Structures are given as C-alpha cells and as structure tokens.
Amino acid sequence: MPLLTNHDAKRLFLHTHGLAQDPSLAADLGTTIRQIGFVQLDSINTLARAHDMILWSRQRSYLPHMLKDLLEQDRSLFEHWTHDASVIPMEFFPHWRHRFTDHQARLDAKKNGVIQTGFAASCAEVIDHITRHGPAMTRHLGRDEVRGSGGWWDWSPSKAALEGLWRSGTLSIAGRDGFQKIYDLTHRVIPDTLRSLAPARHESEDWANEKALDHLGFATPAQIAAFWAMVPVARVRKWAELGLGSGALIMVQIAAFDGSLHLHLMRPKTYKTVAKLPDPVKITRLLSPFDPILRDRARALKLFGFNYRIEVFVPKENRIYGYYVFPILKGDALIGRIDAKADRQNKQLNVRAFWPEQSVKPIPKLVKSLEVALQDCAAFAGLDQIVFAQDWLRSAP
Secondary structure (H helix, E strand, O other), X not given: OOEEOHHHHHHHHHHHOOOOOOXXXXXXXHHHHHHHOOEEOXXXXXXXXXXXXXXXXXXXXOOHXXXXXXXXXXXXXXXXXXXXXXXXXXXXXXXXXXXXXHHHHHXXXXXXXXXXXXXXXXXXXXXXXXXXXXXXXXXHOOOOOOOOOOOXXXXXXXXXXXXXXXXXXXXXXXEEEOOEEEXXXXXXXXXXXXXXXXXXXXXXXXXXXXXXXXXXXXXXXXXXXHHHOOOOHHHHHHHHHHHHHHOOOEEEEEEOOOOOEEEEEEOHHHHHHHHXXXXXXOOXXXXXXXXXXXXXXXXXXXXXXXXXXXXXXXOHHHOOOOOOOEEEEEOOEEEEEEEEEEEXXXXXXXXXXXXXXXXXXXXXXXXXXXXXXXXXXHHXXXXXXXXXXXXXEOOOO
C-alpha cells in the first residue's frame, strides 16, 4: 500500500492550504481564497479578525478592505455557512441550493409550530421591508420589539426571521457594516447566471466530496464530510467505496507525527505529485486560531504533534495559555503559541508570553525570527511598537 512520510504529508497539507509559499509572492486574493476553499469569519479582534489573519498569513499584501471589495463590489464571493459562517467563491453558489432547501423545510416547520406563533408574520414583514426599502440590518427592523442581550437563543423575532430567510436562501448578505450583516433579496446579490443553475443533490454531493479531498490532500470520510458540513458521513463513505472501486481514489498510509500509520483516501494524481512539491519556505508566521490547518484539532495533533485548544470559553482560572493565543508556524512545524494583544489606544502590541513546543529550543535565531514575525503582524494591525513582558519567553507547560 502507498505510504506518505510525515514530512511529505505535512508538505502536501501546507501546499494545499497556501502556507508553503512565500507570502510576499502570493497570487491575487481570489486565487488564495479558492486555494483554501473558503474563509471562516469571526468577530474576535484581539489583534486582527480571524478572516483577515487567515488571508494575511498567506498574502503579505493583503488589507482588510480587499476582502470587503470582493464580497460587496466585485461579487466574486458570497457569505454563507460551511461548518461556520464563511465567505465562499461565488461560483460555488449553486451547490448551496440543497442546503437552502433543507433549511427551508426546517423554517416551514418553525412557521407552523405552536411555540413560534407569529414567526411567519415576522418573515413576511422582513421580506416586505427589504423589498420596498432595500438592504437592511437588524437595527432597521422590529424597532418596537424587546431585544435580548444574549446569543441566538435570545434573538428578537425580526432577527430570527432575517437569519432564517438568509439560511434558506431567500435573503443574501450584501455586505457588513463593521461586523453587522446587511441583508438583501438574493436576486439583488447573486448573479442570475448562478441562481438559474440547479445541480441535482448527488451532483452537489459529489462536487463537495471531490473539492474537500482536493483541499485536504488526503482525508478520511469523516474529514471530508466535516470540510463543508454539507454531506452526511454515511454518504461520503458510499462515495469513497465507488471511487475506490473505479480507481478514482486510492488508500494511502499517512505517517503521523509520532510515527503511527493511518489510512486515508487520496487521488492517485495527488499522490504522484507529492514528490515534486518543494519544501515549505522557512519563515515564521503567526496564524489565526481559526486557521484552516487547525480547524480539525485531531488532524493537527496527529500531523504536527500540536495539541491546540481555543480557550475563549474556558474560565480564566482554568486556562493553560490564554484567552486567544496564536499558533506559530515555522516552515513545516508548529513550534509554539504566543499570547499577544493589540493596545490600540497606545498603538502597541503587547506580548505577554511565548510557549515553545517541548521539542523546540528558543535559541537566539528562532527568537529573532519570531520578533520579525511580530513586527510584521503589528504593522498589519496598524500598531507602531511592540512591548514584551519581562518574562515573555516561557518554557512548555
């Protein structure tokens, strides 16, 4: 059976995720987004928002307005759900139709439910308002409603209607004001040529499976299913069986960081190209905690030996590292994590701590490369200086 060494597996994975190339030589932004498939959106802004850091770590010329322009002006992206809220290449839109259909069924059940009396009326009012007045935000609707202060469980009727109509495809996101969604009728946002396409469910599922495997390089059925969160894993397994039977797919042993071997699916042509891939460039990068190479924590642990957890929702007294700690990638290795936060009032980046992995020695050369990466990141965030805590160089816990 074919085998990929851990070195080759990491090399392939980083290439498919746009983290093997020199970020100063990256292609245009649209190409970068298509390379990784989609970009997750997140509002946390301790240094820069997750989507901005994901793109900047791959393309040093990136500025936040560039993503906004592609979404709101060029209309080459649309916003919807994968495993979370994401911006997605516009040409993929037709394959979201079945997600819309499935959510519409849930929406119809909600409209007819006893608990949600009045929900259908809220949806009708939202559609009427946007039809007559144009794009709208939550604050433009239901001004007499009681507004909750919590999460989705505490949404006002108009907010629940907006989200339901967006997820079912009646509305689309026309843009954002800050981080607040601007909703509009889908036919005003999505090109007619794409809205008119209606692939069958099996065609969209085959597309999703094939694209997921291309972006991952190698994967288990569960990993393929999780990539877009579109196809149930049982149907991915059936697709994999057919692919293995036809020769479109092969099984490959992937060597983990600890030397253990694990079976994964690959395309034969992908396996053949691995030997030709250059090693990732030896630069140091701060990654977003939501970076695509860390989305699957179990995969990151097996492949890189990097045990990562976002501690945003962990009580402060129980955190091992910090609220929002950035992973550090150097070449093909995740070498540690750093707790850094922007002080925008004083225009400085405060660095509280860097924890290297146990196998990593913080020699002067490595520390220097980390300082250069921090300087680049501070400049991207519009900060003028870096302030290091006296004990910022830590040892692995």
